[in-house]
Amino acid sequence: MTLLEVMVAVALLALMGVLVYSSLVITIQSQQRAELLQERYHGARVFLHRIKRELSMSYLSLHQAEDQRTQTLFDGSNDQVIFNTSAYEPIRRDAHESDQLELEYRLDRDEEGEPAIIRRVKYHVDDRPGKGGEEEVVLSGVAEFELSYYDKGKEDWRDDWEVTIEDAQEKRAIMKEIEKAREAAESVRNDDASGIAGIAAAEGMDKMIDKAEGEVLEDIFLPNRVRIRLVLVDDEDQEYLLETQTEIRVTDPLWY
Numbered sequence: 001m002t003l004l005e006v007m008v009a010v011a012l013l014a015l016m017g018v019l020v021y022s023s024l025v026i027t028i029q030s031q032q033r034a035e036l037l038q039e040r041y042h043g044a045r046v047f048l049h050r051i052k053r054e055l056s057m058s059y060l061s062l063h064q065a066e067d068q069r070t071q072t073l074f075d076g077s078n079d080q081v082i083f084n085t086s087a088y089e090p091i092r093r094d095a096h097e098s099d100q101l102e103l104e105y106r107l108d109r110d111e112e113g114e115p116a117i118i119r120r121v122k123y124h125v126d127d128r129p130g131k132g133g134e135e136e137v138v139l140s141g142v143a144e145f146e147l148s149y150y151d152k153g154k155e156d157w158r159d160d161w162e163v164t165i166e167d168a169q170e171k172r173a174i175m176k177e178i179e180k181a182r183e184a185a186e187s188v189r190n191d192d193a194s195g196i197a198g199i200a201a202a203e204g205m206d207k208m209i210d211k212a213e214g215e216v217l218e219d220i221f222l223p224n225r226v227r228i229r230l231v232l233v234d235d236e237d238q239e240y241l242l243e244t245q246t247e248i249r250v251t252d253p254l255w256y
Contacts, residue, residue: 033234040141040232044242047117047139048228052246054103055226057087062175062255064168072253073102073129073164074222079145080106081226082130088123097123102133107145116140129164143239144231149223152251161223165253172255174216181209222251 061072061084075082082104090097104120122133149161165171189202225247232240 033236037232037234037240040139040234041240043139044230044232048230048242048244050138051105051228052244054085054087054101055081055083056246056249057085058083058222058248059086059250060084060163060165060220060222060253062165062168062172062253064172069127070125071127071129071164071166071168072125074161075130075164076147076149076161076223076226078147078159080104081147084125100125102129104130104133105138105145107142110137110140114140115142117142117145141232141234142230143233144229146229148227148229150225150227152224157227158223163220163222165220171216171220171253175213175255178209178213178216181205181212185209217252220253222248224248224251 058074059072060074061070064070072084073082074084082102085101085103086099088097088099088101090099102122102125104118106118106120107115108118110116110118116137117139118135119138120133120135126132148157148159150157185202185205188198188205191198225245227245228243230242232242234240
């Protein structure tokens with residue numbers, strides 16, 4: 001073999017090596033991107049299942065001790081929501097924890113400066129709603145996190161929903177008086193001796209009672225549904241949309 005033939009053979013071998021190496025690199029990078037995307041999709045599904053469950057068990061309460069050391073709230077905006085929920089299950093024996101929590105989800109940045117969803121949890125309902133608790137990153141690689149709230153009365157979606165009950169004692173006392181008045185109206189309606197006049201009087205009482213109840217509970221109820229929109233992003237800035245809704249089971253405040 002001449003020197004020229006050897007040089008041509010080496011050049012062809014080098015070219016084939018470069019082509020094989022490039023194909024291998026591209027394959028490995030594609031596999032890594034697919035694994036990262038699959039991991040983020042799995043994390044997003046777990047997150048959506050969790051937040052849906054917790055939001056569905058949101059509540060407001062008119063129960064409050066005399067020292068007013070507990071306050072419940074629901075404060076939702078387009079990219080953040082703070083609420084009380086009864087979705088917690090204590091996992092430690094004698095932990096002195098109930099099923100009630102204060103939770104917050106918001107779009108923020110993690111320790112590396114990347115956009116992520118932060119979860120703040122407070123295991124005891126106190127008189128500092130929206131403050132305190134422990135924070136953790138629950139989902140990274142998030143480009144957008146949007147929330148909207150359905151108002152059944154207006155049959156429309158809203159970008160924010162804010163309810164804070166500070167005078168729970170007073171409202172609960174009024175609701176108890178309203179309940180007594182409702183029972184009295186029902187007694188008048190069922191009294192055979194009162195006749196038609198009694199029925200008419202009971203209907204008049206019902207209207208007054210409904211009006212009084214509406215004034216007490218005005219603007220202290222939860223949205224019927226919450227819509228959650230999540231946009232994931234990969235290393236090449238490709239976006240992937242996930243969207244779901246959850247129904248809140250109890251929208252009126254608890255006051256029994």
